Amino acid sequence: MQTKITIVGAGAAGLFCAGLLGQKGYDVTVIDNGKKRGRKILMSGGGKCNFTNLSIEPSNYISDNPHFCKSALKRFTQWDFIQLVNQYYIAYHEKEHGQLFCDNSAQDIVDMLLKECQKGHVKFMMQTQVEDIDSDGQGFKLHTSQGMIDSDNLIIATGGLSMPALGMTSIGYKIAEKFAIPVVPVKAGLVPFTLHKPLLDVLSTLSGIAVPVEVSNERICFKENLLFTHRGLSGPAILQISSYWQAGSPITINLLPDLSFESSFKPLLAQNRNQTIKNCLAQILPKRLIEVLIQLKLINDVIVKQLDPKQQQNLYNTLTHWSITPNGTEGYRTAEVTLGGVSTDALSSKTMAVKTHSNLYFIGEVVDVSGWLGGYNFQWAWSSAFACAQAFN
Numbered sequence: 001m002q003t004k005i006t007i008v009g010a011g012a013a014g015l016f017c018a019g020l021l022g023q024k025g026y027d028v029t030v031i032d033n034g035k036k037r038g039r040k041i042l043m044s045g046g047g048k049c050n051f052t053n054l055s056i057e058p059s060n061y062i063s064d065n066p067h068f069c070k071s072a073l074k075r076f077t078q079w080d081f082i083q084l085v086n087q088y089y090i091a092y093h094e095k096e097h098g099q100l101f102c103d104n105s106a107q108d109i110v111d112m113l114l115k116e117c118q119k120g121h122v123k124f125m126m127q128t129q130v131e132d133i134d135s136d137g138q139g140f141k142l143h144t145s146q147g148m149i150d151s152d153n154l155i156i157a158t159g160g161l162s163m164p165a166l167g168m169t170s171i172g173y174k175i176a177e178k179f180a181i182p183v184v185p186v187k188a189g190l191v192p193f194t195l196h197k198p199l200l201d202v203l204s205t206l207s208g209i210a211v212p213v214e215v216s217n218e219r220i221c222f223k224e225n226l227l228f229t230h231r232g233l234s235g236p237a238i239l240q241i242s243s244y245w246q247a248g249s250p251i252t253i254n255l256l257p258d259l260s261f262e263s264s265f266k267p268l269l270a271q272n273r274n275q276t277i278k279n280c281l282a283q284i285l286p287k288r289l290i291e292v293l294i295q296l297k298l299i300n301d302v303i304v305k306q307l308d309p310k311q312q313q314n315l316y317n318t319l320t321h322w323s324i325t326p327n328g329t330e331g332y333r334t335a336e337v338t339l340g341g342v343s344t345d346a347l348s349s350k351t352m353a354v355k356t357h358s359n360l361y362f363i364g365e366v367v368d369v370s371g372w373l374g375g376y377n378f379q380w381a382w383s384s385a386f387a388c389a390q391a392f393n
């Protein structure tokens with residue numbers, strides 16, 4: 001009799017793993033609570049799916065064990081996935097920072113994964129909610145909204161909690177706990193910041209303005225765009241640092257990431273000696289932003305020539321070290337990823353198998369491995385799915 005494998009979650013990791021295992025000849029069934037397969041893929045990257053990145057390093061991932069992701073990322077790389085995309089003649093382009101997006105639509109990636117599943121005669125049970133799981137030591141019994149399902153092997157690919165409107169559930173973590181597998185506390189990552197009311201009242205007037213910045217905290221620094229919104233701060237720089245942010249701590253914003261004091265800022269002041277600070281700085285920053293910095297009393301709108309050398313340096317320091325303490329984040333509603341998850345201590349980094357329960361596997365975002373913005377999370381989904389499929393000969 002064919003070995004039965006059940007995969008819970010028809011997302012990126014579940015679909016890719018299903019295709020690989022089906023093509024190896026296994027009897028694979030994928031269960032998902034949604035109507036559509038690959039729902040998150042379809043809405044990713046603004047509908048164009050940033051499916052990987054030209055530069056994938058373990059340092060682009062956050063985990064309690066930063067070494068865990070290395071083995072899987074090495075055995076199924078971005079080049080392997082790109083090769084598959086090329087086999088299907090899917091047109092794509094590099095946007096920036098090595099990020100690869102579909103030219104046409106994220107649907108191309110879902111169609112590719114579904115064709116791979118078709119080749120492996122993978123079965124699907126959609127609109128089926130997995131509610132609980134039992135094990136008799138040999139196989140598994142899945143309690144679902146469509147009744148009980150037996151399986152020899154179980155692969156959990158239920159993703160994280162971000163975007164609950166897409167049907168995300170905490171079942172993956174519940175299953176882990178049921179099998180005494182530790183779960184690293186979860187929280188929203190790649191998520192916009194909210195601000196305390198007095199600061200929000202002032203900064204929300206900048207809503208829609210984007211500026212290139214370097215944003216840092218004691219752990220990391222990102223050079224990308226910051227976007228002011230009517231709720232707080234967003235844009236790639238903010239999403240990236242949000243994954244490294246602890247509640248109550250400040251972030252530092254450098255509004256002049258490409259301007260050094262000696263070679264750029266001082267000459268700018270020298271050339272505009274008779275101007276107001278506002279008009280002078282308007283040459284390098286949006287005028288409305290400068291007005292807000294003046295309103296916040298971070299800078300004084302005097303005539304440039306009134307500044308002595310020390311005051312010039314102070315002005316530069318203010319613009320390059322703007323410290324803001326966010327009120328919080330927008331949470332799972334808008335987060336792109338869930339930080340934390342099933343502890344990597346409990347899993348084999350080679351196969352994603354649970355060390356203490358043979359035939360049980362966790363792959364994708366449900367695991368405590370979270371990537372940066374830029375295609376890293378999908379690459380983890382592909383790589384961890386591939387590692388898991390390699391466990392079956």
Ligand SMILES: Cc1cc2nc3c(=O)[nH]c(=O)nc-3n(C[C@H](O)[C@H](O)[C@H](O)COP(=O)(O)OP(=O)(O)OC[C@H]3O[C@@H](n4cnc5c(N)ncnc54)[C@H](O)[C@@H]3O)c2cc1C
Nearest residue numbers: 009011012013033044045050130158159364365375377378
């Ligand atoms: C708006 C948005 C845009 C994104 N854009 C990008 C991007 O461009 N590039 C990138 O790398 N990453 C992106 N991400 C992150 C990426 O989508 C995820 O990291 C990736 O989808 C994780 O894959 P997964 O297979 O682990 O989980 P998912 O793709 O989330 O799939 C999990 C599946 O499990 C199902 N499920 C959950 N609970 C149950 C249950 N109890 N019973 C049955 N089924 C269940 C869910 O319905 C879902 O279909 C984005 C995320 C969001 C929210």
